[in-house]
Amino acid sequence: MGRCCVPNCRGNYDGGPKVRVFSIPKDGRRAKWIRAIRRDDVDIETLRDPKVCELHFKPEYLRTTTSYTDHNGTTIEVAMGLTRLSQDAVPTVFPNSPSCLSDCAPVREEPESKRKRLEDQQLQEAIQxxxxxxxxxxxxxxxxxxxxxxxxxxxxxxSDFWIVKKLENAILFLHVDDKSGHPEVERSVTVSSDMKVLAFWKNVKLCGGGVSAPDFLDDMRTLQAFLDSVEHYKAPDACEKDKKTGSLFSAPFLTSG
Structure with missing residues (x-):
């Protein structure tokens, strides 16, 4: 474990605190770090792998958790095994140095780093x-x-296609057909008190043929989708006119009630 190269810091030295240290970056951030450290007694560039400990970074620069979004769109946050630095981290906390050296002036953020930071921030906000x-x-x-x-x-x-009737132990969605001169219930959907769902064309239970009743109703969107499928279900008489089935009761998507 390396020692902190900041003046007057005892991080990881004998008798000093045991701390997490970070190598000075070798990209465009390097100059910012060196300028912030202000090591006058030695040229940091001559050191093999100079490090700065976690005591010199503000809390917002220290990452202890990470997050990801699963296939349901839920963001899950988990703790990381080791503390890491954010991409824009710069050492600015120097409690053992003159106050003028400690966070005396903000280090100007590179345009590319700022753009990436803002994009990441906007992405996280959109995900949330x-x-x-x-x-x-x-x-x-x-x-x-x-x-x-x-x-x-x-x-x-x-939809206006349905008439809703509430009973003590069921809710009925009814479609009444009066084309023949005498009104009759042509289609119906029943949700019973045990949340089971059934659909009928007249007195024949629908099963299949694009109409699939949920085993148990636990979501209003499921009910909406099922009502739509029954509403647009191609009635057996239309199937007969199209000669897609020979008889009403031989259709594979019908079973007797």
């Missing part, structure tokens, strides 16, 4: 907003009980 938006949407659409479903139905955006 996306995560918060996703969490809000999930929370607003989640439904965990029949009682909650009943409370959500009044504000639920149902």
């Amino acid at each position: 907003l996306s995560v918060e938006s996703h969490e809000d949407e999930e929370r607003q659409n989640r439904v965990s009980s029949f009682e909650q479903l009943v409370s959500l139905v009044p504000g639920f955006p149902v």
Whole structure:
């Protein structure tokens, strides 16, 4: 473990504090670090691998965690095994040196470093907003009980195709056809109190043919998508006209109630 090269610092020296040290960078930041350290007794450039300890950096320059975004858009933050420096880190804390040398003037940030820092900042802000938006949407659409479903139905955006009927132990979505001169329920979707979902064309239960009922309703978006699929379902009489099926009850997507 190297020793700190800052004047009057005892980092990692005998009797001094044990600290994390960082090599002086070899890119465009190197001149900033050397100028900030102000080592007058020796030319730092002649040292093999000069290091600066963590005591000379402000907390915002020290990274102890890292984060990543998973496939669901959730940002997960985890602790790092070793403290690392941010890309714009410059030593500015020198408690054992004259005050005029300690953080006396901000080191000008290189345009490229500033651009990258701002881009990273904007990206993190965009990710955070996306995560918060996703969490809000999930929370607003989640439904965990029949009682909650009943409370959500009044504000639920149902198309004019459906008539909503609330019963004690079920919610019905009905489509009434009166083309024949006598109104009858042509299509219906039932959500029972145990949150099971069924769909019917007249008295025939729909299963398949682009209509797939969820096993258990726990999301209002699922209900919306299912209602849309039943609304646009190609009724058996239309299938017969297109000669895609020989008989109403032989269609593979129908089962008797």
